[in-house]
Amino acid sequence: MQQPRLQVRTKSLIEADGLSFKDLNGNGRLDAYEDWRRAPAERAADLVGRMTLDEKVGLMLINTRFTGFAVPEGGETSHGGVLDERTIEAGTSIFATRKVLPTTDTIERLHLRHFILRDNLPPSKLAAWNNAMNEVAEGTRLGIPCLAASNSRNENGELVFGMNDAVGIFSTFPATMGIAAAILGDLAEGGDAALAGEFAAVVRGEWLAAGIRKGYMYMADVVTDPRWQRIYGTFGESPELIADIVGGLVAGLQGDELGPDSIATTMKHFPGGGPRDNGFDPHYQEGKWNCYPTPGSFEEFHLPPFRAAVATSSFMPYYSAPSIRRSVVQAVDGHDIPWEEVGFAFNHYVLNDVLRGQLGFAGYVNSDSGVTDNMCWGVEELSIPERFAKAVNAGTDLIADTNNVADLKAAVEHGWISAGRVDQACRRLLEEMFALGLFDEKTYVDAEAADAVVAASPGWELAARTHRASVVLLKNARGALPLASGARVYTEVFHADAEAAASKTEQARADALAASGLEVVGDPADADALVLFLDPQSGSYFTATPGLLELTLCENKPLTALDGPAYTETTLTGVERFRALCRAARERGQRVVVSVNVSLPWILDDVEPLADAVVAGFSTFYDAQFDVLTGASAPHGRLPITLPASEAVIAVTDGVCVSPNDVPGYAKQRYMPAGLTYAYTDEEGHPWALGHGLDYGSPKNHHQKD
Numbered sequence: 181m182q183q184p185r186l187q188v189r190t191k192s193l194i195e196a197d198g199l200s201f202k203d204l205n206g207n208g209r210l211d212a213y214e215d216w217r218r219a220p221a222e223r224a225a226d227l228v229g230r231m232t233l234d235e236k237v238g239l240m241l242i243n244t245r246f247t248g249f250a251v252p253e254g255g256e257t258s259h260g261g262v263l264d265e266r267t268i269e270a271g272t273s274i275f276a277t278r279k280v281l282p283t284t285d286t287i288e289r290l291h292l293r294h295f296i297l298r299d300n301l302p303p304s305k306l307a308a309w310n311n312a313m314n315e316v317a318e319g320t321r322l323g324i325p326c327l328a329a330s331n332s333r334n335e336n337g338e339l340v341f342g343m344n345d346a347v348g349i350f351s352t353f354p355a356t357m358g359i360a361a362a363i364l365g366d367l368a369e370g371g372d373a374a375l376a377g378e379f380a381a382v383v384r385g386e387w388l389a390a391g392i393r394k395g396y397m398y399m400a401d402v403v404t405d406p407r408w409q410r411i412y413g414t415f416g417e418s419p420e421l422i423a424d425i426v427g428g429l430v431a432g433l434q435g436d437e438l439g440p441d442s443i444a445t446t447m448k449h450f451p452g453g454g455p456r457d458n459g460f461d462p463h464y465q466e467g468k469w470n471c472y473p474t475p476g477s478f479e480e481f482h483l484p485p486f487r488a489a490v491a492t493s494s495f496m497p498y499y500s501a502p503s504i505r506r507s508v509v510q511a512v513d514g515h516d517i518p519w520e521e522v523g524f525a526f527n528h529y530v531l532n533d534v535l536r537g538q539l540g541f542a543g544y545v546n547s548d549s550g551v552t553d554n555m556c557w558g559v560e561e562l563s564i565p566e567r568f569a570k571a572v573n574a575g576t577d578l579i580a581d582t583n584n585v586a587d588l589k590a591a592v593e594h595g596w597i598s599a600g601r602v603d604q605a606c607r608r609l610l611e612e613m614f615a616l617g618l619f620d621e622k623t624y625v626d627a628e629a630a631d632a633v634v635a636a637s638p639g640w641e642l643a644a645r646t647h648r649a650s651v652v653l654l655k656n657a658r659g660a661l662p663l664a665s666g667a668r669v670y671t672e673v674f675h676a677d678a679e680a681a682a683s684k685t686e687q688a689r690a691d692a693l694a695a696s697g698l699e700v701v702g703d704p705a706d707a708d709a710l711v712l713f714l715d716p717q718s719g720s721y722f723t724a725t726p727g728l729l730e731l732t733l734c735e736n737k738p739l740t741a742l743d744g745p746a747y748t749e750t751t752l753t754g755v756e757r758f759r760a761l762c763r764a765a766r767e768r769g770q771r772v773v774v775s776v777n778v779s780l781p782w783i784l785d786d787v788e789p790l791a792d793a794v795v796a797g798f799s800t801f802y803d804a805q806f807d808v809l810t811g812a813s814a815p816h817g818r819l820p821i822t823l824p825a826s827e828a829v830i831a832v833t834d835g836v837c838v839s840p841n842d843v844p845g846y847a848k849q850r851y852m853p854a855g856l857t858y859a860y861t862d863e864e865g866h867p868w869a870l871g872h873g874l875d876y877g878s879p880k881n882h883h884q885k886d
Contacts (some may be wrong), residue, residue: 181217184440184621190319204323204619205230213619220614224607230322233592234585236606238291240572242329242546243583245283245295247309258284259312262305278553278584287316287326290585294578294609296396296549297330300349303390303634307627310391314623324610325618329394329446334383334639335359336799337412337779350386351639353379356398357778357820358650358798360415360425364818364871365649373424375646380432382639384443389633391625393616394444395433396496396546400426400485401452403781403821404477405841406830407459407729409719412779412799414454416820417844417870419481423488430492438493440617446546447489449498451530452482455842457506458832459719459729462499462523466724468557470498471506474851477842478510478517483539490539493612494546497524497531497576499555512538522558522570525551531575544608547571549581569596577605647804652778652796653815653874655862660771660792662811662876663709665697670707672761676717678753688713688802695806704761709771711809712758713802716751716782725749728832731783731824733758762790775805781823781845783830788862811876818873822846825860846870 183199194203196210204214212218212226228236248257248264256265268280286292295313297306306328313326333350335358353359363373387395399410403417415422426447433443453462453470455477460467472478486495502519510517512534524530525547535541548555552567559567564584569591571579579588591597616622653661663669671692673684692700692711701707719729726741730749735756737749752758762772774791776782778798788794796819797805807813822845824830829852831838839848839858846869848858859869866872 184216184617186621187624188318189315189624191323202323202619204318205321216620220611221607223614223619224610227322227324227610228603228606231606233589233602235291235322235324236602237585237589237592239293239324239606239609240578240588240602241292241582241585242294242296242578242580243286243292244298244581245286245313247297247299247301247305249301249305249309250299256282259315262308262312263316278582281583283313284316286583287313288320290583291320292583292585293317293324293326293613295326295328296581297328297392300347302349303386303630304627306390306392307625307630311624311627318623325613325623327394327613327616327618328392329396330387330392332356332395332397334379334386334643336801338799350634351382351637351643353643353646354650354797354801355412355779355799356415357412358800358817359646360421360820361652361796361798361817362646362649363425364421364820365816365873368818368871368873373421373428376425376428377432378642379646380429382637382642384433384441386634386637386639387443388441389625389630392443393618393622394446394493396446396448398426398429398445398447399449399453400447400489401449402454402481402485402844404454404481404844405456405459405837406731406781406824406845408454408456409459409461409721409729409780410453411781411821417822417846418820419484419844421820422485426485427488430489434491434493438612438615440620440622442616444493444612444616445489446494446496447486447492448496449548450486450495450524450535451478451497452486453498453500454482454844457503458835458837458841460724461721462555462557463722464724465557468499468501468523469503469506470500471503472510472842473506473508473836474840474842475508476510477840479512481842481844481847483512486535487539490541492543494544494578495535495541496546496548497527499523499525499548499551499557501527501558520558523551523556525576526559526567526570526574528574536575544577544605544612545575546578547576547580552579552582552584552587565591565594566596569594572597572601572605577608644804647801648807648813649816650798650800651805651808651813651815652817652819652872653793653808653876654796654819654868654872655788655791655794655864655866656874656876657792657864660709660773661809663698663773663809665810666699667697667708668699668701668706669709669711670701670704671711671713673713673715674752674754674758675715676751676753681715681753684713684715691802692806694803695810696812698806698810704765705768707765707770709773710761710765711773711775712761713775713777713805714752714758714787715777716780718749718751718780731780731830732827733782733784733787759790766790773809778819778821778823781821783824783827783860784868785826785860788860794862815873815875818871819868820870822848822858822870823860823868825857829856829858844870
């Protein structure tokens, strides 16, 4: 075997058999876990045998950790300002509710080694932080390194803590549904889903440079409830497509097997977050249930992507619990599932019989954040140590987002978790760290080179192509597109937030000016065409809406909360101005082009008739959209989700949706009452369903799923 390049900062190197090794425990001899020639499983078993209970408990927790670069002036830091050494008395989010200790104390006293990185910083600073964390860790008794995890960082979108923590630093692709739209376009033209692997490969190279070795990504959830607020982070509603994509992502990020040049993936949210209870998300109590009212829906629609991702290093179960009352019996491979109404991180049958037994998963289970404190659905009446015991005994190996070593240790000391189960969890976690090379040549990265590595990444060019390929031409009546060279355009962006709309309008106008041959005018009356971008917003990541999530484009729309009071909802500020602009332009004989940011399956029955052409974007850059609108790039994307025809097809009566929430849009028609058609159909007769997309050469839609 080839000698790896080893670097130590606080410990020493030792020689054995003419080779160099790290003396991580400082005893002057080569121990099995220090021997990089041995297999990860053998090294992990040896190390677990040397660890104290405190060290094991710390290893089984992962906690958000901010860098020193984000500390306000005057706050305590170390390592030249790189590490955050503040004590924060109250928790920092609904995930992490407990007192936060300084970084050094967290590593040395609490023995945590897994950390969620959320700061949106240049790669060089992230790498410097990773190095400083591992320098502290190296100096501890056994020299166990740290592993930095992050949510995805390579897609465009609005910053959302806990979901889109970081945007714009690494090569920036459209939102995940945009990647799916581009791949559907490739498939429609006889290609394949290779883009998923290409995307993963560039992410891998960029993250390696920054020292981020574990990704809380990607969402393998199949969209089945149109009101689920997290749809924007998915790959849409096709189980087959998502299976192809996540299979390519795991292979592209991890490689054929987990190794020193891998990014370990944590695919989420097993066994699928799509079947919501009328859209409500399990970050809050109103959304704690997964509902399966349709026979066979679990196996047919929700499980296939997770089967395809079974080589992932870890899976993250969702917060939600399966509802017996709101579901019918579901089965996997002919075996009925005995639902237990507890969150999936606490669900022994789902994690062991289904995930490990039937799917053959061999990695570890990483809970979603906050399951022992806030989102502990089905086990609310248990004490916190009992919740830890329930989760660990059910098969969860790593508990997020907490530093609560005391209650996990108490569960062990009470005899509620066996020593053997603790050791099993620690072996699984350490095997990943050994495979990633974190104990050996990958403890430290070249921080000075990180910015240049990312700047030179082929990801930037691939991202630019993917933005253009993601644009879906939904409608092109009377040949409204492409816009002719020299065309005068008026452009404006509409958003739920007026300040965001103004900022985005400025960017869109600058990009329109840069588009070949277009002249931007300030008065709509002077334009040949109006190009209007709609970027609606609905709901909140962390709190339930008073009523059902709103999918129409509206401003101050009067609604009724589920418990009776009236309230209003705005998804698009200035929507009446938008409609007036469209009507006036049509009366003047101008073309109206509307681009809708499809972050949710918006109801567009009162938007489409106002436009000559409609395109769908997915946090797609404006310059890419203008390239498509002018014909510099051909329309290529296809819809990854079905857009509902109207509010009537998602109406809820007595808590039951007229279109089943556990069935994807393309299949809902099988279950619709007579007289209702689920997919929206435009004035030219095109259903805006999964796979729909036009090009400039043909009025027909393409690749539409039956």
